[in-house]
Structure formats: structure tokens, C-alpha cells
Amino acid sequence: MNLQERKLRKLIRKGIQVVFERKEQQYAEEQRLRRIIQHLIQEAKGLAKVADKVIHRNTGINDLDSLFKRIITQIGDAYTNLSSSEIQRKSFRYHFLINWKNSLQPVNVNRFAPGTQSLNEQEEEGPDFEIAIDDPDITDPPDASKYIPSRPEDIAAEKETKEAEAKEEEKTFIKLESDDPNVLQGATKAEEAWNKVETQIITAYEDLIVPEDAEAFYDYGLTNLKLYFDTFESEMSTPPGAEEPPSPDYPPAS
Numbered sequence: 001m002n003l004q005e006r007k008l009r010k011l012i013r014k015g016i017q018v019v020f021e022r023k024e025q026q027y028a029e030e031q032r033l034r035r036i037i038q039h040l041i042q043e044a045k046g047l048a049k050v051a052d053k054v055i056h057r058n059t060g061i062n063d064l065d066s067l068f069k070r071i072i073t074q075i076g077d078a079y080t081n082l083s084s085s086e087i088q089r090k091s092f093r094y095h096f097l098i099n100w101k102n103s104l105q106p107v108n109v110n111r112f113a114p115g116t117q118s119l120n121e122q123e124e125e126g127p128d129f130e131i132a133i134d135d136p137d138i139t140d141p142p143d144a145s146k147y148i149p150s151r152p153e154d155i156a157a158e159k160e161t162k163e164a165e166a167k168e169e170e171k172t173f174i175k176l177e178s179d180d181p182n183v184l185q186g187a188t189k190a191e192e193a194w195n196k197v198e199t200q201i202i203t204a205y206e207d208l209i210v211p212e213d214a215e216a217f218y219d220y221g222l223t224n225l226k227l228y229f230d231t232f233e234s235e236m237s238t239p240p241g242a243e244e245p246p247s248p249d250y251p252p253a254s
Helices: 003-052 060-078 084-113 119-125 153-169 181-206 209-236
Strands: none
Touching: 003 153, 060 084, 060 181, 084 209, 153 181, 181 209
16 A cells, blocks of 8 residues: 555545544534423423413412313313204203202301301300309210110101211212203213212312302302303304305215
């Protein structure tokens, strides 16, 4: 191998090395740019999340807002799937709303049960009469859970009460009695949708201890469900004047 060939090989190896070094540098810059873009995307997502969160003036409304973000799409999907008949959707709407109301009422009964009033209310009411006996075994109200029915009429009454309670527990979803298959179809789909979100709704409502918060949750929840059902219905309707563009191949020539 002469001197000229050796010089040529050396130049080729150097050229190849320069190309590799430039590619490595380019790859490193691309990776750096990718990391910067990913960081900016994550930062933008975080800002968007903060911007989307609205703080309302009431804890109950805030909890309702969070709840609806989790469940309203499920409700909307179930509602809009009933595309065969408007009666089906009206039935769905009625059954969902009435069961929202019906399912939250027992929570209210427990929340506002006798004996749960505030200290101020207890002081305002005051005792009906004063008694000089200080023995708590005598003055404390009786524990109803220790009641033992002994008379036949008491036993029968307790049995009837337990049977009614058991029947009520079994039938948690209220349904209209109807022979119209469209009404029944809407009710069935409403029950399916309700069963998917019921636990989340009741849990969120039970966690509200302050009566004003619970009242806002209940009231705003019922109102917003109605508004959402109106929105779902309007989204299913074709806007006036919105007609399909003509197609030369449809309808097909006979």
C-alpha cells in the first residue's frame, strides 16, 4: 500500500468519525428537546387542571361538582342510547330523578333525627318540667333497642314492622306501574344507570355533616340533573335547517 492510499484511507476514517459525532450530537439535542417538550406538556396539563377547578361558595356544591365530573357521562350515555322513542327517555328521566329524591331522603331522616339538634336548639326548647331526682338510671330516657315485646299485639306489630322494613330494603328503586313497553324500557335503563352511580351519590351525600351543605347538594343535584337531561335531549335533536348534504349515490338508483 503506497503513501497516497494510506492518506486516502485516513481521510475516509476521519470523515466517517465526523459523521458519527455529528449524529450523536444531533441525537443528544433531539433527546434534550423531547424532554423540554414533555416538561412543557405536563406543566400545561397541570395549569389546565387548576384552571378547570372551580371553587363554589358551598361545600355541598363543591362535592356535587366533583361527583358529577365522575358520573354525568355514564348517565348521559345511558340516556342517549334510548333513541327509539322520546317516551323511553322521558321515563328514564322521571325514574332517575324520583330515585335521586327517594334515595337521599333516608339520609335526611338520620341526619335530622330527634336528638341531633344543636345545643342552642336544646337550650331554647328547655324541659317541660323540673324534677328533683338526680339518679341517671331514673332520669335518663329509655334505650329503645332493649325493648322486649311481650304482649301478642306487640309481637305482631314488631313482626309487621320488620317485614315492612325488609320489603322496603329490597325495593330501593321506585318504578311506575305501566303497560307501555317504552315506559318500562326507560325505567329499566334508568335503574341500570342508577345502580352504577348510586353508591357514589349516597356516599357523597352522607359525608356532608352540615345541614346547609347537604341541602345545597340535594337541591343543586336535582336541578342540575334536570338541566343535563335537557342538554342530552337537545344534543340528540337535529338543529333547524341542519340537513344532510346531497349525495349523488344516495338514495341508490332503482
